[in-house]
Amino acid sequence: MSGEAFNTILNFFFPPRCSGCGKFGDWFCKECFSEVVFVEKQICPLCGSPSIGGLTHAVCKRPWGLDGLISVAELEQPLNKAIYDLKYHWVKVLAPTLAALMIAFLQYFQLDFAGYIFVPIPLDNARQRWRGFNQSDLLGKEVADFLGLPFEPEIIVRRKKTLPQAEIKNEQERKKNMENAFCCSKDKVSGKKIVLVDDVVTTGATLQNAAKELKRKGTLKVWALTLARR
């Protein structure tokens, strides 16, 4: 049976239904797409105040910190629901659509990240096994492929099990939770430029800790790209 015939049968039994509004026809419909609130003002990943192009302010810069952060959209409905479905309902088919939001945004602002390697923030092993995939992995691969840039999901690994950041309310606790959570080998990252990809940024503690590990091992530049920001 051809892939097309298979899809026709699959769509008959499991017709695509919009994650945002529930309407049949698409996994994320055009109306919901048009309701996504794109980020107008990027912020400095360290202090959270507005910053042109998402660059870390010169005064905020830390030797092992992120060089900048680009977030594509605000974590509001209907996007919030789509990200939730992507993560917890195994709706893997949503990944290309959500990645398309990121691609459209990067193209609009002419951000091509030339010379960078795309690296997704890894889940811990237990969560990856349970879920079967890593949503940041799916998003990062789509975007990197579109831009024609290398995608290397194996570069960073989780050193320890962490609680989901969203489950921790206290900021100090969040920082502690992510401390030394990541590990990478020097020969893979030294002298390189890397874009970390994640689905949602909240306080940035996860991304900052991954950046710290990369820079300790000699990475020249570390930017972060997230689909949404809370």
Ligand SMILES: [Zn+2]
């Ligand atoms: Zn919809």
Ligand SMILES: [Zn+2]
């Ligand atoms: Zn700042």
